[in-house]
Amino acid sequence: MSSVKTAAPLLRYEDFSISFGSGRREKFAVSHLDLEIGVGERVALVGESGSGKTLTALAPLRLEPEGAKTSGRILWSGKSTDTSSPPVNLLDMPIQSIREIRGREIAMVFQEPMTALNPLFTIGNQIVEAVQIDELLITKADAMSAAIELLKKTGIPEPEKRFHSYPHQLSGGQRQRAMIAMALACKPRLLIADEPTTALDVSLRLQILDLLKELQEESKDHGGMAILLITHDLNLVKHFAQRVAVLNQGNLMEVGPTKQVFEHPDDAYTKALVNSEPVRDLAPVMPLAPVLLKTENLSVSYPGTESTAWFKKPPRHQVLRKVSFELKQGQTIGVIGESGSGKTTLGMAVLGLLGDSAAEITGTVDILGQDWQKLKPIERRAMRSSLQVIFQDPFGSLSPRMNVMQIVSEGLDVHFPNLSAAERESRVLDILREVGIDRSALTRYPHEFSGGQRQRIAIARALILKPQILVLDEPTSALDVSIQKQVLALLTELQKKYNLAYLMISHDLAVIRAMSHEVMVLKGGRVVEFGDTETLIQHPRQTYTQELFAAAELS
Numbered sequence: 001m002s003s004v005k006t007a008a009p010l011l012r013y014e015d016f017s018i019s020f021g022s023g024r025r026e027k028f029a030v031s032h033l034d035l036e037i038g039v040g041e042r043v044a045l046v047g048e049s050g051s052g053k054t055l056t057a058l059a060p061l062r063l064e065p066e067g068a069k070t071s072g073r074i075l076w077s078g079k080s081t082d083t084s085s086p087p088v089n090l091l092d093m094p095i096q097s098i099r100e101i102r103g104r105e106i107a108m109v110f111q112e113p114m115t116a117l118n119p120l121f122t123i124g125n126q127i128v129e130a131v132q133i134d135e136l137l138i139t140k141a142d143a144m145s146a147a148i149e150l151l152k153k154t155g156i157p158e159p160e161k162r163f164h165s166y167p168h169q170l171s172g173g174q175r176q177r178a179m180i181a182m183a184l185a186c187k188p189r190l191l192i193a194d195e196p197t198t199a200l201d202v203s204l205r206l207q208i209l210d211l212l213k214e215l216q217e218e219s220k221d222h223g224g225m226a227i228l229l230i231t232h233d234l235n236l237v238k239h240f241a242q243r244v245a246v247l248n249q250g251n252l253m254e255v256g257p258t259k260q261v262f263e264h265p266d267d268a269y270t271k272a273l274v275n276s277e278p279v280r281d282l283a284p285v286m287p288l289a290p291v292l293l294k295t296e297n298l299s300v301s302y303p304g305t306e307s308t309a310w311f312k313k314p315p316r317h318q319v320l321r322k323v324s325f326e327l328k329q330g331q332t333i334g335v336i337g338e339s340g341s342g343k344t345t346l347g348m349a350v351l352g353l354l355g356d357s358a359a360e361i362t363g364t365v366d367i368l369g370q371d372w373q374k375l376k377p378i379e380r381r382a383m384r385s386s387l388q389v390i391f392q393d394p395f396g397s398l399s400p401r402m403n404v405m406q407i408v409s410e411g412l413d414v415h416f417p418n419l420s421a422a423e424r425e426s427r428v429l430d431i432l433r434e435v436g437i438d439r440s441a442l443t444r445y446p447h448e449f450s451g452g453q454r455q456r457i458a459i460a461r462a463l464i465l466k467p468q469i470l471v472l473d474e475p476t477s478a479l480d481v482s483i484q485k486q487v488l489a490l491l492t493e494l495q496k497k498y499n500l501a502y503l504m505i506s507h508d509l510a511v512i513r514a515m516s517h518e519v520m521v522l523k524g525g526r527v528v529e530f531g532d533t534e535t536l537i538q539h540p541r542q543t544y545t546q547e548l549f550a551a552a553e554l555s
Helices: 053-061 095-101 123-134 140-153 172-184 202-222 234-240 258-263 268-274 343-351 377-386 404-415 421-434 451-463 481-498 509-515 533-538 543-551
Strands: 009-020 027-038 042-046 069-076 106-109 190-194 226-231 243-248 251-257 291-302 317-328 332-336 360-367 387-390 469-473 501-505 518-523 526-532
Touching (some): 027 226, 027 251, 243 258, 243 268, 251 268, 258 268, 291 343, 291 501, 317 343, 317 360, 317 501, 343 387, 343 469, 377 404, 387 451, 501 509, 526 533
Parallel strands (some): 332 518
Antiparallel strands (some): 291 317
């Protein structure tokens, strides 16, 4: 694919490649890439996992993994706004010179701020350090004032107070804003944002990108800042980028103006990526379908941490507040809301996984007509085969020390201990076939599979016990859009075949719309709206719900 020339190239990849290994075993992660980013431009680099997006983004800062081999050129014109000055090839520069560029000229915002921020230092101290790198002669007091101003500019409430906070004391959105403040401390010419909104709710995602736009506009006073956005969220690309480049297995498939690429894609891979929105194909719930799961006035609270007086106990922190609903056989109820709304706590309470914590639970949870809270441990254990869960991160939920046979059959060992080895293997093979996994996978381990395959294995592990209810906690958020579509289609097919009931927890409204018969909207632990999915999306009554749907561009 030939490159598209921009009016004023700031960064230019020329025949750029990254490979690993040598000889016949050499594999190219990025192959002969030609791409330009103009001064003050917003470019999005999209593609599935393994497409080479992050490696492409890390290369200008020479942060590629150990053992990687690079070739071609990455030309940087950011040292001077004088277009007559020749650009420098970043791949030829010594690391010491690259360190002078990192932060000062090219800054980066990473995907997970909790791993990028130092947990031992306050947010303010980390930003002060960045400010002092940019202005060596600045006093500590002036650097602190500049850091507080950056926190204020990035929209963090009470910046003077948050200056003294540690990363774990901030919300996900606040941590990401602090990362952006740190990246902008040196007024870089190029900001590389690698999946900066993946861990955030949909409304926060748009807030962060709108913030980047505003800060880019303000940067015109010192030459203008370009932004390279790395993401697999196509909705955000449409909202944010001026141009988009599509990578597939290290190859540049298509590049052009965002509207053109989305509305009239030329390449078959781009067309598949653009059309990877989940498809709604639900079977209707039978009129007399039995209720399998029921909660009445379910509330969950935790001990408080801040007391108003030294002699008083701090008030308890209420996470769920009188949540009531019924889940019928063959039905999916989608649960949405921002971080801290109580979504995950609701799922854990339904699963009975809060009993050993400091949580105080009131109200009732009925599973198959029995009060979950009143069951004896041995009775609850027996019922767990009817109530299973599929977690968000398939890699984290599968033991790395167990092969697929051991992972999928583990539940059989607990609930059906009298099965023979041949019967166990037969059941495992049957369920793997159901989820599209070949028998050759039996002796392999989780790290040998892709994200989509790992999630299929997690689904097989849950289904082998023939449950009637599945709690799906963000089951596709860690997957690429095309793989996400496949997994959701599989879950829909399995629901139709086995008449399963799903409680689906997600912040992705496209997933909720495709999978749910009814939607429950949580805010601050309360149900603020509940109803038929299509009716609620088309006519949300509450302002909070309207804002959620508007942020996802669904309404």
